[in-house]
Amino acid sequence: MDELPGGDATSLERRILAWARGRLEGAPSTGWRGYLVEFLVFGIKQAWACVFGALMLLVLVVTAVAYPEAAALDRNDLLVLLAVAIQVGMVLGRLETGRELWVVVLFHVAGTGMELFKTSVGSWSYEGGGVLHLGAVPLYSGFMYAAVGSYLVRVMRLFDLRFTRYPPLWATVLVAAGIYANFFTHHYVIDLRYVLLAAVLLLWGRCVMHFRVHRHVLRMPVVVAFALVAFFIWIAENVATAAGAWLYPSQLDGWEVVPFTKFVSWFLLMIISVVLVTFVYRPKEPEAARA
Template sequence: MLSSTPLEARLDEQARRFLASAPSSRVRPKLTEFVVFGLKQGWACIFGATLLAVLMAARLWYPDGAALARNDFLTLAAVMIQVLMVAFRLETLKELRVIILFHLVGTVMELFKTDAGSWSYEAEGFLRIGAVPLFSGFMYAAVGSYMVRVYRLFDLRFARYPRRWITAAVAAAVYVNFFSHHYIWDARWVLLAAVVIVFGRCVMHFRVFRKHYRMPLLLAFLLVALFIWVAENIATWSGAWLYPSQVDGWQPVGLEKLVAWFLLMIISVVLVAWVYKPQPPAEATRDGSAPAKHTVPAATSKHAE
């Protein structure tokens, strides 16, 4: 199992003490699992949620004509969020490497996509490369941050996970298609079929608090893609970037973007799996709880974000 940060270890210990001192009840364990699931998901999203909050605040309250361009402010704010997360040991340096990798992969895509007219940013500020403000890479880093944190927080394991070289080949094809479809035939539907074939048999096992649960990995991809689509609507409303259809007035991002985000999940999963090799699930008891030796994970177990 991957280790927790010091703060997470303390919170886990307090939760276990609370349950140990609580009277026996059928409702309390289920309610605890539900509450812990929500808290862990929120904690996994802390980088993205904080960045999204800054984007919304800048849209509502950042003064027009300020000496510091809004895009530069967003870049500095994103850097500060990342620095604070490392300084307060909310993520490890190993996890930071994964996030930086997401940042680089996303920035390369941003440079191409803005040049192709897929979306645009306000041409302001100095902290940018061409038409791409540097804070844009942090939005991809937010996805990476969530992926590595959720991997650790829920102790993700995978049954029938495909060979990593196959997943890497599919992810590479997906990434190339994000560029090549501007010049040749768009293969996204073929790639979508390939993803279903490659990952269709894979089942994700995860631990919320005391019990283990299962979910088809493809369903997990879809749910995360839907979550990102909602966040994308908030970000475009805040003016972080605009699609051509939103230039004359904001409107919701089309549902077709769900396919793009679903495919992006493949790239995200492969990048995380490159650092943290997917592990098979441990044996679980019939009621879904972990075996005796894993029922209460030690506070000093390892950490992966």
């Protein structure tokens, strides 16, 4: 695996990269063995990018199954403390760069604002209890949004993402602002989500993402990448609601699969997420040698 772009690898990642290069020296680059190496490296990088979200899901599931109801510390408060511990551990353990921490903060602010509104209008709800909350929103909720931001910014550098025909940043900010506003206003006026979805497809429809796995650079339409990430977030959402992190009205009488219509919401939320990440990592075009 090559050095990460722009010198953004953490000290731990540089040690892992040096170890990995030694193990991959002489590995085939063609044929089925070469493709297998690329696939394994792709999976390892994806797992590394997901570490924040994976740890959050793990503590949600473990505390749902094993934490005693009669414990002196409420589960909601425990989840807040564990989420803070994960974040601090990510920084102190050199698993996260300072730039990534800024993204986490941005996602906390945007996510918590949405949570406060959505719980107030009954879109979803949290189990009561504990003292570490704002209104009806336990403070660990912001870390779930931050996990999405952490994944996106880590993928940006782990795969050295480059883009051809990326839309103007000012246009992406306008669309993202419209999407964020619609999450609030559709409760009172017409829902414009499908108009905004069409705007996303028009704006990013011609954009192609270039990503380096190991020796090879692959390409994918960026809207396909958005959809794939949104799909896996929907899967994670099912795990989180099954663990009681939050519940939709249809789940109050017993858990059921989150409606797939939520996929559109997650797809649109992806656009907000991507635009926030571009405030820290500006989209770059492929190098001439890679085009």
